[in-house]
Amino acid sequence: MKKANGFIGKNDLYIAGLILLLSLLSFIPALANWEAAGGRVFVAAQETELFSVRLAQLKQGNVFTQSFASAAGPITFEFDPEKGVRVIGASCPDKICMHMSYINKPRQMIVCIPGKIYAAIEAPGTEGELDAISR
Amino acid sequence: MTKRRKRFIFSGRHLFLNKSNSDVLSLVYVQIRKASKANFAGSFRYLPPFCLKLLALFLLPLIFLSAACKKGLEKSSATKFMMDTIVQIDATGRDRQKTGEVINSALALMQNIADRTDRYGREELSEIARINGKAGVTPVTVSTDVFFVIDFVLSQQYPEFDITLGPLTDLWNRCREERKLPGTGELQKAMRLTGKEKLSLAAQQETVYLEEKGMSIDLGALAKGWAVEEAGRFLAGDPNIICALVNGGGNIKVVGEKPDKTPWLIGIQDPRDLNGNLGVLKLSPGESVATSGDYQRYFEVDGSRYHHILLPETGWPSRRNISATAVTQNAFLADYYSTLFFLLPPAESLSMMENIPEVEAVIVGSDLIVYISAGLKDKFVKNEKSKWLYRQE
Numbered sequence: 169m170k171k172a173n174g175f176i177g178k179n180d181l182y183i184a185g186l187i188l189l190l191s192l193l194s195f196i197p198a199l200a201n202w203e204a205a206g207g208r209v210f211v212a213a214q215e216t217e218l219f220s221v222r223l224a225q226l227k228q229g230n231v232f233t234q235s236f237a238s239a240a241g242p243i244t245f246e247f248d249p250e251k252g253v254r255v256i257g258a259s260c261p262d263k264i265c266m267h268m269s270y271i272n273k274p275r276q277m278i279v280c281i282p283g284k285i286y287a288a289i290e291a292p293g294t295e296g297e298l299d300a301i302s303r
Numbered sequence: 304m305t306k307r308r309k310r311f312i313f314s315g316r317h318l319f320l321n322k323s324n325s326d327v328l329s330l331v332y333v334q335i336r337k338a339s340k341a342n343f344a345g346s347f348r349y350l351p352p353f354c355l356k357l358l359a360l361f362l363l364p365l366i367f368l369s370a371a372c373k374k375g376l377e378k379s380s381a382t383k384f385m386m387d388t389i390v391q392i393d394a395t396g397r398d399r400q401k402t403g404e405v406i407n408s409a410l411a412l413m414q415n416i417a418d419r420t421d422r423y424g425r426e427e428l429s430e431i432a433r434i435n436g437k438a439g440v441t442p443v444t445v446s447t448d449v450f451f452v453i454d455f456v457l458s459q460q461y462p463e464f465d466i467t468l469g470p471l472t473d474l475w476n477r478c479r480e481e482r483k484l485p486g487t488g489e490l491q492k493a494m495r496l497t498g499k500e501k502l503s504l505a506a507q508q509e510t511v512y513l514e515e516k517g518m519s520i521d522l523g524a525l526a527k528g529w530a531v532e533e534a535g536r537f538l539a540g541d542p543n544i545i546c547a548l549v550n551g552g553g554n555i556k557v558v559g560e561k562p563d564k565t566p567w568l569i570g571i572q573d574p575r576d577l578n579g580n581l582g583v584l585k586l587s588p589g590e591s592v593a594t595s596g597d598y599q600r601y602f603e604v605d606g607s608r609y610h611h612i613l614l615p616e617t618g619w620p621s622r623r624n625i626s627a628t629a630v631t632q633n634a635f636l637a638d639y640y641s642t643l644f645f646l647l648p649p650a651e652s653l654s655m656m657e658n659i660p661e662v663e664a665v666i667v668g669s670d671l672i673v674y675i676s677a678g679l680k681d682k683f684v685k686n687e688k689s690k691w692l693y694r695q696e
Contacts (some may be wrong), residue, residue, distance in 0.1 A: 202323055208396055223496075262602060268577045276578070277389075284384040298583065299393075302594040302628055303552035303574035 206289030208275065209253050211236060211245060213284055221247065223291065237285030245278075245287055253287050254278065273297070310592055322379060376545065376562060381406045385417045386527050390551025392534065395562060397635045398542040405541045408645040413530040413551070419652060420526040422469060431520050435469065442505060450509040452525060456639075457499055462609030462641070465615040465648040469519025470496040475613065475620075478604040484609070485618075493624055524612075527551045528638020535591070535634060546588070549634070554593040557586050573689065574626040574667055581665065582685040583671055584630060591634035595645040596626030596667075612645055621646050625667040630679065632661060637673045640664065649674045653696055666693065 208218040211234070218236050227249045233256065235244040240261025248254075252272025255265040260282035268278050274291035275298065375574050380393045392409055396402030402456040418428045420439050426433045430445045434656055437443050437463040445453075456466050470493040485493075513520065522529075532550045538547040546559035548567065557567040564613040566585040573579035574596045584592060597620070601610035614621045627642035649668040656676050661683035675683055677696045681689040685693050 212382070215382070226520065236384065261482075264600070271578070279389045281384070281387055281389070286382075286389060295570070298554050298570045298580075299548055299557070299567050300391075300550045301570040301572055301580065302555055302584070302592045303596070303599070 177220045189246065207289065209247070209271075209287060211285065211287045213238060213286075218285075221291070236285060238280060238285040240280065240282035242278055242286075243283050243285055253274075253289070255280065255287075275300070333603070338437065358423055379403050379406055381410060383410050383414070385414055386530065387423075388522075388527065389602070390530075390552065392538070392547065393550075394538060394547035394558075395545045396541075397545065398543055401543045402683040405538060405544060406457070406547075409534040409537050415428075416526060416533060417529040419446070420522045420529075422521055422523075431522055434511045434513060435519040438513035438518045440514035442503075442508070442510035443617065444508060444510050447509060447696070448529075450504065450506075450511065451531060452522065452635075453502070453511055453520070454504055456525070457502065457504065461643055462499070462615060462649070464524070464643045465497065466515070466520050466522060466525070466614060467497045467499055467519040468532050468613055470494075470517060471613050471618050472521050472523070472611070473519075475609070475611065477607070479600075482602060482603055482604060486657050490618045497615060517601055524595075524642040525635065525638055527554045531556050531638075532591065532634035535589075541590070551634075554591070554634055554638050555586075556591040557588060559575045560588050570627070571596075571628050571665055572596065573686070573691075579689070580686050581667070581689060581691060582683055584628075584665075584679070586630070587682070589632055590630060591632065591637040592628060592630050593637035593641040594626055594628040595641040597624075599627070607637055612642065614646060622669055623648050624644060625671075628665040629662045630665075630682070636662065 178281050179281055179284050186272045197205060207223040208220050209223060213236070219234055226247055229249055230299030231246065231248045233244055233246050235242050235257070238259070240258070243255060243259065244257035246256045248270065254270045255278055256270065258266055258280055260280060262282070265280045271278055271287065276290040277284040277286055283289050343434065376395055377396070377397045377399055378393055380391065380400060381403070382389060390396045390410065390413060392406045394402050394406050396405065403695070404410070418424060419430050421429045422431045422435055424432050426436050430443070430449045434443045434445065436559075453466065456464065466470045474489060474493045475484050496515060496517045501518060502520070503512045503514065504510070525642050531551040531554045535547070536550045537560045538544050538549065544559065546561050548558070553572065555569055561567065566587065569584045569586055569592055571578035571582055571584060572594060573581050586592065595612055597608060597612070599608040600612070601608050603609070604692070610620045612621055613619065624645050627641050627644035629637045629644060631637045631640065644664050644666055647655075649666045652664060653668060653674060653676060656664060656678070660678065663676045663682070664674075665675040665676070665679065665683060668674060671692060673685070673691045673693045675693060675695045680695060
């Protein structure tokens with residue numbers, strides 16, 4: 169390219185192009201995270217995840233149940249595309265988790281303390297809602 | 304307006320670095336002779352090449368830095384069952400890997416406290432189990448922090464909060480498993496083995512002694528808050544951590560300011576709708592909140608609810624309140640006061656708070672009124688959809 173008015177040269181435009189390219193590249197990880205941040209519901213015992221389903225996938229399917237072995241015997245969760253997730257069967261004597269209704273919002277959790285198992289909804293990018301619940 | 308400003312910037316012929324200060328932030332205009340009539344692209348061509356190169360020089364690292372910072376400030380979380388509850392730590396740090404390591408260390412710290420205070424634990428690990436095992440036999444030397452916790456409770460003037468209710472708790476746990484109420488005889492027998500006056504401390508030797516065999520200390524109402532406080536302090540002291548939230552089964556401490564500078568928003572459990580909230584607390588960095596309620600551990604007999612927070616003078620679950628939430632700067636104290644407020648009549652708790660300005664509370668009384676202490680006027684937002692009757696002090 170012809171040097172324009174003695175102020176800008178070919179190399180300068182290359183640098184400008186490089187800056188632009190790098191700027192765009194710096195957004196790629198963020199885009200990837202956003203893609204991954206679609207949200208999911210998962211069941212875990214201690215640090216081991218036992219089951220996970222993406223919210224988008226859950227919402228397109230039918231109601232289903234899934235049972236897991238826990239420290240207090242079998243526990244059964246119901247996954248409902250309209251209502252959310254709840255416990256419909258527990259082996260522990262108190263069954264407090266069964267008194268909870270559906271969880272269907274990010275950061276909500278159903279915990280079976282005796283069984284040391286929980287279900288939670290995880291959706292990164294939902295800041296602005298509650299950070300935690302004191303219970 | 305924005306477009307006009309851009310044109311204004313890029314059309315200046317006298318943009319340069321103030322050489323007396325090489326910091327990029329000292330990049331200033333000293334003179335704008337005239338705004339170019341050329342379009343934006345045209346104006347760009349008038350930018351002196353050394354400016355473009357300098358911009359490239361400074362912008363490149365800034366772009367990388369910006370991208371790196373965004374990546375490093377991602378939140379990390381870990382969850383673990385301990386102390387008969389679920390503990391979750393969320394932390395945002397400068398380096399994701401380090402943040403994960405710090406969270407694990409904080410959880411290990413909490414587990415250490417859990418092990419040392421577990422009255423059902425092995426005596427090799429648990430100081431409380433050792434004290435209980437030697438009840439009526441001999442004083443037991445404990446670590447300074449365990450001694451401090453027991454000494455703190457004994458120094459308080461409220462008989463309603465009693466850490467020697469172990470035998471009563473055991474009795475009610477058996478009743479819960481068998482779905483029956485305790486008999487008068489067994490209740491009286493258990494109550495004879497309780498009482499703070501039969502717990503003695505020796506400050507010099509840091510020993511703790513239960514005077515009668517069969518007595519036992521139960522730190523269940525304090526250990527979670529203590530562990531949360533220690534984990535919070537540990538996280539706050541780590542230079543990598545920007546902010547964090549430690550949640551030990553609803554005993555919560557927030558550390559640092561959130562990246563978006565908004566207050567921490569903590570919902571308070573609606574005691575009769577386990578998916579609902581009484582309202583939302585806006586917490587500042589360093590603050591803690593804990594809730595005690597009759598809905599956390601209970602069983603029902605003939606339609607009546609029997610929960611786990613016992614009144615020392617009767618040996619029965621307290622009926623004075625439905626739930627009590629305490630807000631303080633310290634998670635240990637939040638845990639202590641939430642239990643104490645649950646056991647006291649609401650009027651007494653609110654009166655007490657007038658003399659302890661660093662403690663605030665939201666109490667759901669058995670009269671179905673939600674009492675909000677005066678200091679929470681600007682910090683608690685009630686749930687407009689809630690059916691409870693709220694009373695702001």
